[in-house]
Amino acid sequence: MAHQGRSFLTGTFACLLLGFFVIQSPAVEGANILGVFTSHSPSHLIIHMSIMKALAEEGHNVTVVSTTQPKVTHKSIKHIVIPLSAAEEKVISDGMTAMAKEKPSMITTMKSLFGSLSMLIYKQVDVLEDKRFTDLYKNKDNKFDAVVVGFFFNFFQVGLGARFNCPLILSWTGAPMVQIDDAVGNPELVATVPSMNVAVLPGHAMDFKQRLANFGSSIFFRLLGFYLDILNVQFYDRLWGKDPSMISYEEAKKNVSLAFCNSHAISEGPIRPNVPAVIEIGGIQIKNKPDPLPQDIKEFLDNAKHGAILFSLGSNLKGDHIQPELIGKIFEALSSLKQNVIWKWDDLKNLPGKSSNILYKKWLPQDDILAHPSIKLFITHAGKGGVAESQYHGKPMLALPVFADQPGNADKLVQAGYGLRIDLFTLEVDEFKGAIKEILKNPSYKTKVQQFSKLYRDRPMSARDSVIYWVNYVLRHHGAGHMQSPLVHMNFIARHNLDVYLLLTTILIVIALISTVVLKFCWRKCCGGKGKSQKTGQKAKVKKN
Structure with missing residues (x-):
């Protein structure tokens, strides 16, 4: 009890001290x-x-x-x-x-x-x-x-x-x-x-x-x-x-x-x-607390008996930027899944196809959707913002990078074990479906990204x-x-110390040159005369003979 009392007093004092410093901080x-x-x-x-x-x-x-x-x-x-x-x-x-x-x-x-x-x-x-x-x-x-x-x-x-x-x-x-x-x-x-x-x-x-x-x-x-x-x-x-x-x-x-x-x-x-x-x-x-979802999205996710997938290639890349045959392959794969799929699609008058398990939306509250417990997978272009949101909410990813930092982001999430990457431009139906099923069935992707989520959230501020x-x-x-x-x-x-290195190099070169001159001088003084006289004597003998 005494220990608990001391802990309480210590905690109270700490709170008062913190409050004092907050009050003292200039507003x-x-x-x-x-x-x-x-x-x-x-x-x-x-x-x-x-x-x-x-x-x-x-x-x-x-x-x-x-x-x-x-x-x-x-x-x-x-x-x-x-x-x-x-x-x-x-x-x-x-x-x-x-x-x-x-x-x-x-x-x-x-x-x-x-x-x-x-x-x-x-x-x-x-x-x-x-x-x-x-x-x-x-x-x-x-x-x-x-x-x-x-x-x-x-x-x-x-x-x-x-x-x-x-x-x-x-x-x-x-x-x-x-x-x-x-x-x-x-x-x-x-x-x-x-x-x-x-x-x-x-x-x-x-x-x-x-x-x-x-x-x-x-x-x-x-x-x-x-x-x-x-x-x-x-x-x-x-x-x-x-x-x-x-x-x-x-x-x-x-x-x-x-x-x-x-x-x-x-x-x-x-x-x-x-x-x-x-x-x-x-x-x-x-957001610390997700905003309420639009009613149609909420019902679509709440009724997803086998879970749901969010598919978005970001805000810069639109459906009409991608070749129609590629869109057709993506639709074929997604429409054959038992999971519900929310697909970000800009032209709601011209859809890739109709399927009871696909909900098309022109704009998505992505962060709020990823926070929903029914989301089991995020198919993404691997933009920095979307990757961070998926990591925060502990959702594994399938990356389809297109440009800028996306390929690097995709490689990093694959290397960390948070998901897989496939090439959007050579995508085939079986390959796409296979990657989706691998991530959904293998719990290691979810486990690793949820472990990361704990690190990502753990901050002093x-x-x-x-x-x-x-x-x-x-x-x-x-x-x-x-x-x-x-x-x-x-x-x-200056910032790379090049002038310092140049000065030191110059000093070393000067020292080397001076040392060379001194050594040559000493050699001549110590050995140069004797060598010269020997050579002169040898020449004289040759002449006598």
Whole structure:
């Protein structure tokens, strides 16, 4: 009893102490926060808007500029949509169709991005020139305390911090990568930190082949970054080059306060050091408590006697991007299953086919559906957001990757034992059905992903709370420049110690040269004369003879 009494008193004291420090922490009144998300990717926007929703719920005044209507929002968020034209939408659709016909790889993705989809990069400049956006800073009554920028080949937008005279925060939809590392001075560790397209189990070292691939990937992204920086300078000058009040692009690059990354290294890997400005918020879009499902979806799942399957290839890839014969094979396989299937399909007037076990929906509350106990399998394109949601809810996956980071994500989930991967472009009915049945019948996939779910959920602070705390921290400390890595202010030569290595090499060369001269001198003094006299004597004898 005495022990219980002491425990109670200790716990009470700890709570009071915690409460004291919370009370002593400087409060942040409702700040004006601007979100600029111009990548025109619905899946990216879900991550970015989840950040802004958390800030709106905290009581901040949030304004968001994007090119599409968000699926995630909040009643108090002021939203400004600057949409693409019909012609621009067609260019994107044609680009997606082209990618859906090629074997997925980083090279094909980049080829499309800088070919038919290059408009996605240039359009982001147009958005910032639109009157609906420029009015935000030309109207002197507007004042923003922080700007959150969605990163996607648009580093010129770091100028928005200077434009609105406030701290700038980046939001990135994956784990830290080269451009994010550079923005906040995060160390790049090519030998130990695999890139998104190199699959390595958490805690495992890369073998030689993987390190070689990782080195090649690093060089590729460095060259890509060099090319993009040329564009970024042009875009920056186009937007603000004639404004004497604006700082240079090089100076603007050094003013990033935070980078929110949609990752959780402790569970997902890779284990690596991060500077304080890298804040991991993996799963920010996942709700602590699922919202009620639409009635038709709820009934469909509740009545699934043999369980249910969710099938979605994401928000960027639509049904008409995929060859009709391939769609026919997918329908044939899914319609023959005893499980109910929810299929994300955009054109509800032109369905792949009709089957009593298939429910087609144009838009799905994916996170809420995956939380339903009837879901036994998620057939996915292996986008980062969907994979994270499936892992959080402990649902095994069958991956059909198409482009970007999807092949790498698919390889990682297969390697971890969370599911299987098949090639969408060579898919056959029997192969597809066989993979589905293997995952449903073999409990190891479910067991492993549920074990991961426990790790993914086990955090000292939720993703939502991390967003709120660190944005408030930056607001309290006026950009929090004190925690910025010195690497941000160092050039390539300094950050890699090349000048130090050059100096040491020069010193060693000078020492070697001096040593050589001294040794030669000593040799001549000690042995040179004797040798010379012997040779002279020998010559004299020869002459006598």
